[in-house]
Amino acid sequence: GAGVSQSPRYKVAKRGQDVALRCDPISGHVSLFWYQQALGQGPEFLTYFQNEAQLDKSGLPSDRFFAERPEGSVSTLKIQRTQQEDSAVYLCASSQGTSRYNEQFFGPGTRLTVL
Amino acid sequence: GIQVEQSPPDLILQEGANSTLRCNFSDSVNNLQWFHQNPWGQLINLFYIPSGTKQNGRLSATTVATERYSLLYISSSQTTDSGVYFCAVVTSGTYKYIFGTGTRLKVLA
Numbered sequence A: 001g002a003g004v005s006q007s008p009r010y011k012v013a014k015r016g017q018d019v020a021l022r023c024d025p026i027s028g029h030v031s032l033f034w035y036q037q038a039l040g041q042g043p044e045f046l047t048y049f050q051n052e053a054q055l056d057k058s059g060l061p062s063d064r065f066f067a068e069r070p071e072g073s074v075s076t077l078k079i080q081r082t083q084q085e086d087s088a089v090y091l092c093a094s095s096q097g098t099s100r101y102n103e104q105f106f107g108p109g110t111r112l113t114v115l
Numbered sequence B: 001g002i003q004v005e006q007s008p009p010d011l012i013l014q015e016g017a018n019s020t021l022r023c024n025f026s027d028s029v030n031n032l033q034w035f036h037q038n039p040w041g042q043l044i045n046l047f048y049i050p051s052g053t054k055q056n057g058r059l060s061a062t063t064v065a066t067e068r069y070s071l072l073y074i075s076s077s078q079t080t081d082s083g084v085y086f087c088a089v090v091t092s093g094t095y096k097y098i099f100g101t102g103t104r105l106k107v108l109a
Helices: none
Strands: A006-007 A010-013 A021-023 A031-036 A046-049 A053-056 A067-069 A075-079 A090-094 A110-114 B002-009 B010-016 B019-025 B031-035 B043-048 B053-055 B059-064 B070-074 B083-091 B103-108
Touching: A006 A090, A006 A110, A010 A021, A010 B083, A021 A090, A021 A110, A031 A075, A046 A067, A053 B103, A075 A090, B010 B019, B019 B031, B019 B083, B019 B103, B031 B070, B043 B053, B043 B059
Parallel strands: A010 A110, B010 B103
Antiparallel strands: A006 A021, A021 A075, A031 A046, A031 A090, A046 A053, A067 A075, A090 A110, B002 B019, B019 B070, B031 B043, B031 B083, B053 B059, B059 B070, B083 B103
16 A cells, blocks of 8 residues: 655755645545654654644744645645755654554655755 | 663674664653664654564564663664664653654664
C-alpha cells in the first residue's frame, strides 16, 4: 500500500516568498503531524491534526507558519514571507487512530532552501 | 520538558560487527519508536516498542520503561545499516514525538 507522500520534494525560495508544502497521509489515517528537521538535528514537532481539527500548534515557530487539513485528509503547511532560518526539511507523519499509543509513519520530507 | 539522550553519538563499525545503541529518557513515556534515517533522509520505522522486547531479523530492541531506557541491537551489520538512528517518545498528555539526539552509524565494507 502507499505510504505518506509529500510534495514538492525540494523547494528553493527567495527570502520573502510564500511557500506551500503538501502532505498526503496514508489512506484512512486520522492523525497527522508536521515536524521540522534542521541540518544535523532530530525532527522537532510543529503541529498535530485529528481529522480536520488542529489540536496542537504549539511547535509552530512564528505566525508566519500556518497549517490546514480542511477535509481531514490532505494537509498543507504554508510559510509566509520565508526567512533563511526556515531552511530545513519538513516532515509529515500520519497514524491510524487518535491514541497517543499509535505508531507514526513518516513521509520522505520536503527540503526547503531559502536564499 | 523530557530529555531524550542517545549514546553513542557516533559509531563506526566494520561490516559484520554487532552493536548496541542506547536511548535514555528523563520521564515516563506512553510510546517509543526507533527509526533509521537513511542517507536520503527517509525515516524508516524499525520498532514500535513502548515496553518489552521485539526482534526483526538482525535487529532487536528492548524497552525497560520503569528504568527509562531503550536499547537497539544490530547484529552482523551491513553497509546499508549506515545512517542515523533516532529514538522518539511520547509523554503523557501529548501526542507529539520528542526525538532523541541520534546515533550516527557508519558501517565500513
